[in-house]
Amino acid sequence: MMLALDLQLSSIPLAQATDKLDTLANAGLYVLITAVAVATVLSLVAIAGMWATFSKAGIAGWKSLIPIYNMVLWLQIANKPAWWLLPLLCPMVNVVFIILVSLEVAKRFGRGPGFGIGLAFLPFVFYPILAWGGSQFEDALMVASDDSEPSGADVEQLENTENLEGAEQQEEDGLEENGEEADLQRKFLVFQATPAWLVSTLVHVIILLILGLVTIADPTQIVNVLSASSSTDDGPEMEEFAIEQIDDSDLSEMEEESEPVDVSETMEITEPVEVEPMEVAAVELDVADLQSEMAPSAASLQTLASMTAQPMGSRSTDMKKKMLRDYGGTPSSEAAVTEALKWFSRHQMPNGGWTYQHDLVCKGRCKDGCDASYNKSYNAATAMALLPFLGAGQTQLSGEFRQNVKLGLFFLMKNGKQGKKNGLPVLDLRDGKGNMYSHGLAAIALCEAYAMTEDRALLPYAQASLNFIITAQCNDGGWRYSPNGSGGGDTSVVGWQLMALKSGYMGHLAVPPQTIQGSMLFLDKVQSNSGAVYGYTGPVPKFRPATSAVGLLCRMYTGWDKTHPGIVGGVEELSKHGVSKTDFYYNYYAAQVLRQYGGSEWDKFNVEMRDFLVASQAQEGGAKGSWYVKGGHTSNAGRLCITSFATMMLEVYYRHMPLYAEAAGEEDFPL
Numbered sequence: 001m002m003l004a005l006d007l008q009l010s011s012i013p014l015a016q017a018t019d020k021l022d023t024l025a026n027a028g029l030y031v032l033i034t035a036v037a038v039a040t041v042l043s044l045v046a047i048a049g050m051w052a053t054f055s056k057a058g059i060a061g062w063k064s065l066i067p068i069y070n071m072v073l074w075l076q077i078a079n080k081p082a083w084w085l086l087p088l089l090c091p092m093v094n095v096v097f098i099i100l101v102s103l104e105v106a107k108r109f110g111r112g113p114g115f116g117i118g119l120a121f122l123p124f125v126f127y128p129i130l131a132w133g134g135s136q137f138e139d140a141l142m143v144a145s146d147d148s149e150p151s152g153a154d155v156e157q158l159e160n161t162e163n164l165e166g167a168e169q170q171e172e173d174g175l176e177e178n179g180e181e182a183d184l185q186r187k188f189l190v191f192q193a194t195p196a197w198l199v200s201t202l203v204h205v206i207i208l209l210i211l212g213l214v215t216i217a218d219p220t221q222i223v224n225v226l227s228a229s230s231s232t233d234d235g236p237e238m239e240e241f242a243i244e245q246i247d248d249s250d251l252s253e254m255e256e257e258s259e260p261v262d263v264s265e266t267m268e269i270t271e272p273v274e275v276e277p278m279e280v281a282a283v284e285l286d287v288a289d290l291q292s293e294m295a296p297s298a299a300s301l302q303t304l305a306s307m308t309a310q311p312m313g314s315r316s317t318d319m320k321k322k323m324l325r326d327y328g329g330t331p332s333s334e335a336a337v338t339e340a341l342k343w344f345s346r347h348q349m350p351n352g353g354w355t356y357q358h359d360l361v362c363k364g365r366c367k368d369g370c371d372a373s374y375n376k377s378y379n380a381a382t383a384m385a386l387l388p389f390l391g392a393g394q395t396q397l398s399g400e401f402r403q404n405v406k407l408g409l410f411f412l413m414k415n416g417k418q419g420k421k422n423g424l425p426v427l428d429l430r431d432g433k434g435n436m437y438s439h440g441l442a443a444i445a446l447c448e449a450y451a452m453t454e455d456r457a458l459l460p461y462a463q464a465s466l467n468f469i470i471t472a473q474c475n476d477g478g479w480r481y482s483p484n485g486s487g488g489g490d491t492s493v494v495g496w497q498l499m500a501l502k503s504g505y506m507g508h509l510a511v512p513p514q515t516i517q518g519s520m521l522f523l524d525k526v527q528s529n530s531g532a533v534y535g536y537t538g539p540v541p542k543f544r545p546a547t548s549a550v551g552l553l554c555r556m557y558t559g560w561d562k563t564h565p566g567i568v569g570g571v572e573e574l575s576k577h578g579v580s581k582t583d584f585y586y587n588y589y590a591a592q593v594l595r596q597y598g599g600s601e602w603d604k605f606n607v608e609m610r611d612f613l614v615a616s617q618a619q620e621g622g623a624k625g626s627w628y629v630k631g632g633h634t635s636n637a638g639r640l641c642i643t644s645f646a647t648m649m650l651e652v653y654y655r656h657m658p659l660y661a662e663a664a665g666e667e668d669f670p671l
């Protein structure tokens, strides 16, 4: 103040000059602040774009923040060998390589060379476009399988420890770790071998590069490009799976006569259902590797690879007849299956789904619907109805019930909620009270249908339904009602999820070995008596039929040999317990375990089961072809649920190839 006053007093021109200087200084400060702000914003935009691009390529976004390591991953996305890191670290030379890698990254996301140049020079513009625009990464889970194979004993050692630690790491980090874990280990070798000066050089190069780019940026341009990029790419049309118009007369009749609320609500969804194509990259996993991971100790376990050579081949007409005969089915058991399928087809809603309130669909022509808590479990009921069709070899493409199957699958595809979890596309099929039960069942239906037909329209849905299971695993390796339940898994929910993974695996869908290994840890947790007995959420002192049957089948699917003391002991218990007249859930699992095991235990159980089912099937009126008994685990879900289990039990002869091939009978299987 004093100074200004003095200056004013001394001479007016000087004061004017000072004013001018002040203005200039203010302007300079303003420019500086603006520049810093713009630089910060652009850096943040570039970082966010990188983060999201990494996620889109199936890599955890935060990894894009780690110096050096992010360049390694960047090279992976570009599918370039790891040694490219060296030229990337050399000043001057790196410019060329940055451009080359950027071009490749663009290509992998289906973009042209111009876009690649953009990535190299305007990362804060083009990475966001890549991340949030319509482009799709060509194979999300394949990121890890690069060409460079670091050699030497170190790698082997790391891979060994990885086997031990696999389950733990998977629990902590979720799915995105699974696919790339092996390579992560290798990349850390590179990381550790990198001298400090290299790290420092790289960091500075990156900073210089970003600063250099910042100065040529025009913020308004960025905003424009970003808003322009929000167009949605329409995926491929689903021609094969186009739904047919549903007969209107059926619909109006249905709406008039069915009063209760819930079902009529869904019944109104009868316009031609449009199922949006899902964005899922086709994923191929090395089946041979997975097999060794899944079945480490099963000497007599029939090779899964040979089973997958003809997925669900056992359900083809000729094979089915042969297996029906060889494994204990009869013409009357097969006739019972046919009647059951007719019952299901009579109870399909016009929108393609099924409901446990089947009595609303048939207008009370048969009774014994579900408890109110199951009213809204449409996905579960639909899956329970679809599985007997699929088990009998009926698909959306062939068989006299193909229209029923097609509409049912469509219902599931439409009803599932699409989303992303851990960077993976997921299809969430939980509903009603069922939650993860519903999801597991519906996933089995989608995966079985895909495995049987390899219908490309189903592929993304089937894989995404598995992805949901993979990302929903609890810390103890199990599954519970809700995803990632903090209390750990329960045997019953685990059973359905593992069956889904198994069906998907047979159809060459991607199932990370760590997920299977995790489920084995869960089984360890709930087992007793050397693995012959399984509890619900922990071990039980005495044989518990239903959970033990589930646990034993899971053990068979995850690789226990039929000579394993747990299998031998468990089979003995099941055999002693025999067929339940009320608990069809137990029967369903026990039948599969014993059928896989074979021998006199199976013969005895099968005769009792088959004759009981054939004799107890309803023969008259609207209920003809169905089953119902009170009690057990299943009567709450009503006649539809019990009929589903009973039908699948009578399909047990051909529904799955035997896991354990008899040495003498090996030629019986299509190898």
Ligand SMILES: [Zn+2]
Residues within 6 Å of the ligand: 347, 358, 359, 362, 363, 364, 365, 366, 367, 622, 623
């Ligand atoms: Zn009915």
